[in-house]
Amino acid sequence: MGSFDPRRPGGAAPPGRATFWYSLGSMRVVLRNQGREVEISGRRRVKELLAELGVLPETVLVIRGRELLTIDEVAREDDVIELRPVISGGGAA
Amino acid sequence: MKCRKCGGRAVLELRRHNTAFCAEDFLAFFRRHTLETIRRWKMFTRDEPLLVAVSGGKDSLALWDVLLDAGYAAAGLYLDLGIFDYSRESKAKCQAFAGERGARLLVVSVAEEVGAGIPHVREATRRPTCSACGLSKRYIMNKTALEGGFTVVVTGHNLDDEAATLLGSTLRWDESSLARQTPVLEATHPKLVRRVKPLFRTSERETAAYAFLRGIDYIVAECPFARGATSITHKELLNRLEDVSPGSKAMFFLNYLDRARHLFLAREQADLRECGRCGQTTTGEVCAFCKLADQVRRARGSEAPAATEPADPPAARGLIADLRAASEIHAP
Numbered sequence: 001m002g003s004f005d006p007r008r009p010g011g012a013a014p015p016g017r018a019t020f021w022y023s024l025g026s027m028r029v030v031l032r033n034q035g036r037e038v039e040i041s042g043r044r045r046v047k048e049l050l051a052e053l054g055v056l057p058e059t060v061l062v063i064r065g066r067e068l069l070t071i072d073e074v075a076r077e078d079d080v081i082e083l084r085p086v087i088s089g090g091g092a093a
Numbered sequence: 094m095k096c097r098k099c100g101g102r103a104v105l106e107l108r109r110h111n112t113a114f115c116a117e118d119f120l121a122f123f124r125r126h127t128l129e130t131i132r133r134w135k136m137f138t139r140d141e142p143l144l145v146a147v148s149g150g151k152d153s154l155a156l157w158d159v160l161l162d163a164g165y166a167a168a169g170l171y172l173d174l175g176i177f178d179y180s181r182e183s184k185a186k187c188q189a190f191a192g193e194r195g196a197r198l199l200v201v202s203v204a205e206e207v208g209a210g211i212p213h214v215r216e217a218t219r220r221p222t223c224s225a226c227g228l229s230k231r232y233i234m235n236k237t238a239l240e241g242g243f244t245v246v247v248t249g250h251n252l253d254d255e256a257a258t259l260l261g262s263t264l265r266w267d268e269s270s271l272a273r274q275t276p277v278l279e280a281t282h283p284k285l286v287r288r289v290k291p292l293f294r295t296s297e298r299e300t301a302a303y304a305f306l307r308g309i310d311y312i313v314a315e316c317p318f319a320r321g322a323t324s325i326t327h328k329e330l331l332n333r334l335e336d337v338s339p340g341s342k343a344m345f346f347l348n349y350l351d352r353a354r355h356l357f358l359a360r361e362q363a364d365l366r367e368c369g370r371c372g373q374t375t376t377g378e379v380c381a382f383c384k385l386a387d388q389v390r391r392a393r394g395s396e397a398p399a400a401t402e403p404a405d406p407p408a409a410r411g412l413i414a415d416l417r418a419a420s421e422i423h424a425p
Contacts, residue, residue, distance in 0.1 A: 003210040056334045058108075061301050068302060070094040070113060086301040087328050088150055088315055089254055 011038040024089045029053065050079070060085050105302050108339035116306045123303045127159050127291050129252075131209055134277055136289040137245045143167040144243035145199075146234050149183030149312040151304040153251030154190055156292055160247070161194055167247070168197040169383075170237055172230055175203055175210020176316060183312045190309065197364070203229050207382075208389040217384060217392035222318040225385060231288075232382040236373060238286040250276075250290040253297040256342040257327040259349055272357040275350065282365045282374045286334060294347065 014075050029038040030051070038053060046062050062069040063082040075081050096115035103113035105216040114122055130136070137143060145160060147153040147169040171187045174180050184200065191198035204210040207229055215222040215228070234246045255274070262270040276293040280286055292300060304311050319325060334341040338394040365371070368380035375381070 056332050056336045058296070058298055058335050059329075061298065062303060063305070068116075068305065070103050072094045072106075084301070084305075084313065086151070086298045087253070087332075088152070088297065089257075089319060089322070089327060090326070090344045091323055 021028075026077045027075055028081060030082045041077065043074050043076050045071070046052060046073050046075055049075055050083075053083075059087055104306070106300075107299070109296075109335070109343055111339075111380055120303065120306055123155075123295070123299060124159050124162070126295060127156070128163055128296055130276075130320060131289075131291050133369070134289070136162075136277055136291060137165075137247075138288070139165060141244045142247050143164070143247050144170050144234070144238045144241065144359065145185050145247045146172070146197075146230070148172075148249070149186040149311075150249070151309070151311045152251050152254075152292060152297065152300045154186070154249075154309050154311050155248045155300045155303045155307070156247065156307060157190070157196070158194075158303075161196055168199060168241075168243070170199045170201065170234060171232050171235055173200060173202045173204070174226060176212060176318070178319055179312075179314065180210075182314070186310055186312050194258070199237060199241070201233055203233065206233055206388050209393060213393070214385070214389055215318075217389040220385070220388075223322055223324070228381055228385060230372060232380070233290070235284075235286050236371075241282065243286065246286050247287045248288065249292055249300070251292045251295050251300055252346060253328055253331070254324075255290070255293050256331050256346040257324050259346050260327045260331060262322060268357050268360055271354065272360065275354065284367060284374050285365070294343070296342065298363075301364050365418045 003076075022065050027040045027042075029040065040049065040052070044052075047057070050057055050060070050062070050071070061082075061084045062073075062086055064075070064079055069075070069081075094106055094113045095101065096103045096118050097112045098118040104116050105119050143160065143165055145153065145157045145167050147157055149171070157167060157169055168190055169187060171184055173184055180217055187198060188200075190196075201206040204213075209217060211222060211226050211229070214220070214225045218225060234248075238246050248267075255276075259271075259274060261267075262274065271309060276290040277290040302402040303309075331342050331345070363376055365374045365376060368375045368383055369378050370383045371380060373380050373382065
């Protein structure tokens with residue numbers, strides 16, 4: 001598994017765009033723009049999932065389908081979870 | 094987790110406010126918070142023509158969405174930085190957003206104004222990319238607003254942007270930057286247009302959530318030049334603090350405005366005059382933007398403004414190719 005970099009945005013890619021995955025088990029955690037996937041076996045709370053991946057909750061939106069998840073929600077084994085980084089920028093305008 | 098307002102299922106927790114909201118109540122909270130900021134900081138009135146600087150990212154499009162929904166006369170300004178696919182994709186998103194809402198969008202090419210797109214400016218001037226880009230943006234925003242009769246330029250800078258900038262200025266003890274950092278930059282010269290930041294109390298996670306829940310199609314890919322930028326490192330550091338102590342970012346920046354900025358403001362006495370070349374404001378004879386454009390033209394071996402897609406100088410070809418490739422990684 002590659003290291004997770006929360007400042008690299010993921011998600012929002014239109015269908016058909018190249019998608020890459022982290023891989024660990026059956027729950028799939030996706031960062032579309034980052035080129036990584038994690039598969040994780042077993043249910044766990046979003047908070048635990050983020051801690052496991054070393055992601056600070058403040059740096060991402062946790063997306064399941066068309067809904068956002070709070071940190072106390074439980075992600076299930078068959079879920080596809082997108083972690084969409086929210087950090088942007090570089091120079092002041 | 095339950096919504097504080099309605100008791101329904103929450104979709105977003107806001108740890109610094111010790112609360113959580115469902116989608117509908119979060120959207121209402123976001124709009125109310127933004128409009129209250131505009132009123133409380135006297136940023137602009139409903140009668141003023143606004144020019145909203147839009148990049149295609151979550152912050153500026155979320156802000157434009159709120160302003161249009163609230164009935165403000167808000168035109169968009171997209172600055173085409175010439176950063177390959179990144180610029181093409183972000184421009185398309187701004188045009189689609191404006192088209193769906195029937196809003197007016199002005200598009201200005203940095204290459205036409207400066208003499209080259211941002212990747213080439215970096216090569217021509219050896220100035221840090223984000224610095225040259227920021228200078229060009231501020232200049233063009235002000236000039237476009239003046240020429241178009243807009244009284245206010247509105248930007249999507251959020252709390253994270255402002256706190257990271259403050260951290261950077263503080264680490265350098267840059268008194269001039271500290272004095273200038275404010276959510277309302279008043280027009281202190283007839284050639285300056287007021288510049289305001291209505292999202293300065295809103296975290297970028299909140300603006301991302303607003304954009305997602307509103308179905309706004311924004312560009313998620315970051316600018317290829319932002320990778321490794323110091324400001325991003327500052328944001329990461331602040332997010333670590335925020336994780337341990339929610340509210341740290343807001344305390345750092347908002348308390349600076351309340352308690353410390355006036356100490357630096359007293360020392361800042363800028364004597365503005367008009368640039369002898371372009372007529373925009375400057376503290377010297379020739380403004381920084383004109384100097385930048387001169388550098389670009391000299392380096393590119395022509396006094397005439399370059400075309401939108403100028404040829405790369407030999408020394409730049411390797412880097413330009415790298416940047417183009419980096420920009421294309423996430424292309425559709």
